Amino acid sequence: IFITFTRLFFRSGSNLDPVEANETAWETATNMIRQIGSPWNLDTVPTMIFEYKNIILVFALGMIIHWLPDRFKRLYRYVFANFALPIQIILTALSIFVIYQFMSADSQPFIYFQF
Known part of the structure; x- marks a missing residue:
């Protein structure tokens, strides 16, 4: 605190x-x-959610993945590892593309870069 x-x-x-x-x-x-x-003032909550929807989405996705049972996480890793190599490449490229979309959005620069 x-x-x-x-x-x-x-x-x-x-x-x-x-x-x-x-x-x-x-x-x-x-x-x-x-x-x-x-x-x-709760009237500003919808505006805040709309303005920060990407951040809220990434946070929620991270929390959902964090709370998934270990057994389920092992299962999807096993399934991915058993896909054919071209499918693994496509899924990896798609993941990188989605992550890049979030990273390239307008965001506040890291505070310590100011010093």
Whole structure:
């Protein structure tokens, strides 16, 4: 919890002009903390889901795969390994294509690249 709390202050001023960054970052972080404890506006949830649908989809897919029973995971690995080589190549290329589509989408640059 402490790391998450301090990240509010760390990230809130990362894209600002250094001259005004401290005051603006402080105001932004304290506003976020206040909003966490106040009633939430649930009208923005559909918009948020639409805007971040790719991220939510990847997260949900990862959680589903994580929760699959080990027996099922062994089964689909065995089935894939027993496919003919051309089918394995096609499935691998398709997987790479899908992953690339998510990676090439507009995303926030990694924060530590700024330093």
